[in-house]
Amino acid sequence: MSLKSIIYDQVTNNLEILDQLLLPGITKYVKVKGVEDGWKVINKMQVRGAPAIAIVGCLSLAVEMRNDKFESKKQLRQEVEGKLNYLVSSRPTAVNMKGAAEELIDLANQLSKDKSVSLEDMIHKFLLKIQHLLEKDITDNQSIGDNGAKEILSRVSGDSQVRVVTHCNTGSLATAGYGTALGVIRSLHAMKRLEHVYCTETRPYNQGARLTAFELIHDKIPSTLICDSMVSALMKSRNISAVVVGADRVAANGDTANKIGTYQIAVVAKYHAVPFYVAAPFTSIDAKVSTGEHIVIEERPDREMTHVGEHRIAAKGIPCWNPAFDVTPASLIAGIITERGVFKPEQIKAVLASVSA
């Protein structure tokens, strides 16, 4: 059983998120009573991870809708559109919230125009769609895990085991459950083909040291925590089979925005001839962005670099640069692991076209 970052009970209309700022020391769930709470817990990174951001954002809207009264379908559509666009503003780089918002706004427009649909029906169908998004993320994660495990194993002979590097947190704490890159690692472990996983600390928020390590210990997966600066020395001294990381936004040409530090891992992997994989659901691919240079990179507060909790670790007054993500060019990516299969970056455009056809 993986950890639950999101607890949602549609009968009691209760939504709670595991406050990831307090992990691994304190396990505390925070109530999300509506869209304003949803925006805050996402923006503060109490909940983070591209798929989890979309799920919590949409569920916070569902909770609010169940408590609201609407005069008309038009009013419902207008309110839904405004609140979803507000939720998209909570964090700019991950595309999943934007994609979910577009899908839900399209649905609201269709239902609003359809004279055969009553206001009550519209609310019911809309809430059902949000529930579906949550359930789909869980099934997609399992498919991503299995597809990625098979791909990595296809590169090794016989029934040998593999040694994998991962960055940031892409597990149950970043999704609705199981994980994307960490889902691949879970599948390799379940297949008894994972010799060891090396997870990076992932400065400055320490998603690796605080969250991925927490998940790996919880699942009893053989693992070692390394500093971000150790990846090249590790690849020089160990026979690493593959790198697998998550994604916040994949451009149509396969360029991928992911946690800061991902790009340099990809460069080191290229130098050491270690295949570098991105694992992400199709909801992380943005067909409207042609290349990685058009992806907005969020910059976070200096304090996330100068302090760990309340403890200052950098000289007072030193200016900081704190981009939360970087972009790995498609040329450094061996494959993009999705729930539909594993694709080379240059295949993404054609796959998008076939999916939307």
Ligand SMILES: CSC[C@H]1O[C@H](OP(=O)(O)O)[C@H](O)[C@@H]1O
């Ligand atoms: C499956 S999570 C994808 C992605 O999100 C994380 O960023 P953050 O912790 O800032 O939300 C990280 O980049 C993961 O790879």
